[in-house]
Amino acid sequence: DGGITQSPKYLFRKEGQNVTLSCEQNLNHDAMYWYRQDPGQGLRLIYYSQIVNDFQKGDIAEGYSVSREKKESFPLTVTSAQKNPTAFYLCASSIPGGVETQYFGPGTRLLVL
């Protein structure tokens, strides 16, 4: 079955630690996105990538980094510079072109110890 997988489902971060969230898709989509969801708020765009080896900052990129070495994979690293990382993180993918529907993964819940 085609879809988007995210791992782990829950992730705990210690102070000063970098952690990496995985996002993999087998939909053959070129475009991939990372969103952050805080309680009582909608999703906010962190980073996006329209094609392999290229990515762009979204609205809240500070404290995060990404890579896009393979079409199927778009990992997100939450660095120690992100002072309030506790949130639910959602990955999405779509056919590129800007207006195509985005399909979402099941999400990763990040908590700070």
Added chain:
Amino acid sequence: AQTVTQSQPEMSVQEAETVTLSCTYDTSENNYYLFWYKQPPSRQMILVIRQEAYKQQNATENRFSVNFQKAAKSFSLKISDSQLGDTAMYFCAFMMDSSNTGKLIFGQGTTLQVKP
């Protein structure tokens, strides 16, 4: 800057009845796309319905339909014959046609409870 507002944080409806969720948006663009996404307790975001701004006809997907009022910048979602499985958080989202980035701008969400 574009904004999306959902003014109803929580709503409830009896099973089999109809409910309407409100969404307004602000943009100076003429061409854009609007979406309703559903996020059930599993937290998986699922596309419910999509509307192109250049289309006058309101989109419909089975029990889900929209009332798109472009001049009023309003995009409400109507759920008919509500089912227990419709219990979820619903997000309205906006995408500019000209952005070429695929960037979605989300509202704050409306939590819908369907009661048996």
